[in-house]
Amino acid sequence: MRKKLKKFLAVLVTASLCTGLAGCGGNAVSQPEGGQPEDKPKDEAKTEDAKGRFLESQVNLPSELAEIMSMGKLEDGSIMIAGFDPTGNYCKAVSSDMGENWQVDMLPDFSEAVSEMEILKDGTILAVVGYADNSELKVISKDGQVKSTSFRLPKGAGEQGGSVTTYEDTDDITIETEGEKDNTVNEQENVPEETDTLNEQQGTSEAENKDASEQEKIDIDNMIVQADIDGEGNLIIQDLYAKLCRIDTQTGELTELYNGEEDGLDFFGIAGERIYACTENGMKILSAKDGSQMPEDAVLNEVCQTAKGDLSGAMGAYPVVMAEGMEENSLVYGNHQGVFYHKENGSVSEQVINGELTSLGDTSMGLKQLLMWDEITYMLLACDSVGNSKLFKYVYDENASAVPEEQINIYTLKDSTILRKAVANFQSTHPDVYVKIEIGISENSGVTAEDAIKSLNTNILAGKGPDILILDGMPVNSYLEKGILADMSGILKQVEDSDGIFENIKQVYEKDGKVYALPSRFLLSVIEGSDDTVAAGESLTKLAEYAATIKQEGKALFYSRRLILETFYQADSGTWMQEDGRLDEGKIKTFLQAVKALYDLDGDVPDKMEQITVSLSLNPTDTEGFGSAGIAVIGRMMKQNEIAIGTLGDLYNLRDLLSIEAEIGGSYQMMGETFLPYMSAGIVKESEKKTSVQEFMLAFYGKELAKSVSGGYPINRSAYEELWKKEIDEPTDSSLAMSNEEGVIISYDMIPLTEEHKDKFTKEIESLKLAGIEDTTISDLVIEEGEKYLKDSQSLDEAVQNILQKVNLYLSE
């Protein structure tokens, strides 16, 4: 009996273990953001049998409309869009064939700007003209009759009432309390004096003194931030103080529906009789009739929380757009993850359109309005990163495969707007290819770069690696040595033949006529200041000597002591590597000495500046190619620092820099012959023959993508030329104003860029010969030891020896 029991136990244990092991692996359960948990096969490309999905197409817009403010579905099934033309005149366009043909009509000329526009089902247009206190609601009927109704927004929050000042020709708006009005430009007679004094101090004779009295200023107590219409055609608006109000279009009567004083209000959407208000504490569901609050919806709360990280709303669009669903108490909402259908208080949302397969996945695109046209059609109004309106149509095709059969996998350590845009652009032209982005380090994940690279390496070894690698932050040299990357010279030749490439940059990466990795964009390190400063910037040692002569007590030399090391490392490191692959000891010593001398000079400056920049990084990957030179130069203008050092990331940076120089004098020059590579890519060898991969890389280095994104200068010559052409031929008039710590308002006009600027700048780029050391292992080691030296935790010799020991150890591996 006991023996039989023993045998039985033995078999049972074995069987349990085998069953348990067999249960490992299989399908992963994933939860798309804002959607329901769904079982997804790991390899989506294998779901060949599943059919039916929404296909995206872009609707051709009438050329008369420069920007679209609103769209609406009319009772007769046609679509109406309204906005303004290139000259600023308001107009509308109607199409009865979903955008194939448009009938454009002008709207009445209004004396003031229209801040909001909404379209009702009967073709009536509601236009809010002017801002806040003296706003008018214009109701424009389909046949052009206009009825005006005045309304007044509620008084602003706070005891002092507050005021908002805006200027024509500038986007800058400052909010100041009444108590400070004496120190602001509201006191017009003060500004010219202050400007004169500032110019005298800075010794410029060419600065133009902008008299603030020449600019029209408008005092505003409150203003409309967002507007929409409810199911009954009433206008629902959000004001500057987080209040939601309904405006009766007949009487102009204002009814407050929600006061966001406690919970705030980020944005809202309307579906039928429900208002969905995204607040700090989740999504509040309100009745559009009386503002009464409905029970919360867990799914929508999650949507609201996710939306907080989405900055595309900053462009005047919103992180989430909502519309009424077909069923009662249902809504559809769209974000960068896709379009979802949700029944109120339901526990799930159905993902109707996958953002990854459409332009919705392009995080640089701003979402403005969504309409569920019918059960098989959605319309999305959006704008790109430069404000161009786009209208997308999504139509269900039951014969299209649920997921495109062909798949490209792209791996990147960190998410990137440029990559998302590249993918969205590619997919719009290649709907039969699914481009999947795998991000190694997602926000708040706690995964380090090393962990992510190890996981990637494991996948590569297992044969499950990606097709394309975005190499920023990765051990590129190792991948080159191991033959992981394929030669891209064929693809680059095509780009060169069609558009041209900066040859000097390409040559840095060329080995025996082959190119395995190449940055698609780059940044430049510059030093800016007086002529003497710029002359001293020739070498770090000279700069350190010169800086000692101009140092004044209590005044900073640089806008951040902490970032000195990183900035100079980026500028100087290109020359450190010797022929034998080891670091030059002399150069490291000189580098550390110079940086320490500069760092020590600023030792007696208050830490306020340090605190401001404590979370800043200058790594292009971390900043998405944002150039830091602008901040440094503004600091020089504000007299916070004497020497400006940083990176130039785009033509706007350059224009900023040149404009400030026109105001206060000075010049700039490149630091060293080094450029900072950004958005480097490579093809994994196993995938080099895939046509779709080659086509993607052609698009990645191509002109269209290069000129439509910001963050670094494009390596594509045509795109670079076109960006310059646009800046030179279509300069935008603008000026910027800001106040320094003393409360003095400082402003400057943005000067237009000229051919001369372009020639000089291009020559400077063409003279660059070295890439800043991309290897993050080396940069981390140098900066770690450098920081200890700057803080006097170790001597110069110790720091140099530690750097050499560690880096040489790394190189000898």
Added chain:
Amino acid sequence: MKYKSKKQKWTGIFFVLPEFLGVSIFTLIPFVDVMHRAFLRLDGSFCGFDNFQQIFRNKAFLLAAGNTLRFSVVCLPLLLLVSLLAAVSLQTMGKMGGLLKSSYLLPMAIPTAAVVLIWKLFFDSHGLMNRLISLFEADPIDFMNTSWAFWVLVFSYLWKNLGYTVLLWSAGLSGISESIYEAGKMDGANTIQRFRYLTLPNLRQSAFTIVVISIINSFKVFREAYLVGGNYPQESIYQLQHLFNNWFRELSMDKMSAASVVLFLVLTVLVIGLQRSWERESI
């Protein structure tokens, strides 16, 4: 009888099978794969002993292997000696010894990250040790960035593993019959003679187990070294695990596999050698 033993055999096999399957899937099969990769390039082509030649020419490997060997040679005898003395002392203390034995195990319960924090508090250039040193008006020592880092690591290893080793020795000591000691006393052997001629020979089997376990534990000290010094710590504490970790990140699987095979062979020879020499002595 034959029938009975066959049944017993199969019962035993069934009981062992789950563990064996687990060890095979997670240890044996991967190791065979590693041995296979040691003779291949990353692209899968056969390269003979090239990878082995590479690692023996690689300065980083030689440094790491030297440091690992040096660490083992210094730590193991120290650990064995100190823990044995501690175990013998505890045994003579009776009940008090039992309480103290538990306290020896406390360091093992402290998480590595906490140990590293304590380490930094003590040995940082502005830490407690340097404060003490400055009281004697001596120059501060940068423990973690000089060759002192090696001794700090040794200290950490001894401190952490002493308790466990004491426990193992104690188990061995308690297995020795009291009658042997009584007989020894009656024959006129003093304490040291009893220790040398009675205790030590009877601890031979325990010693073998303890040495093997201590060798394994000596590799775990990498965790502290890594948390303090990162991927590239001070030279004297740069060990084989650092190198393997870095090679993995750099996708140098060929070198890593070859080095793993070399390490396996060295350890196998060592363990077998120890076992044989102990067996010979016991005969």
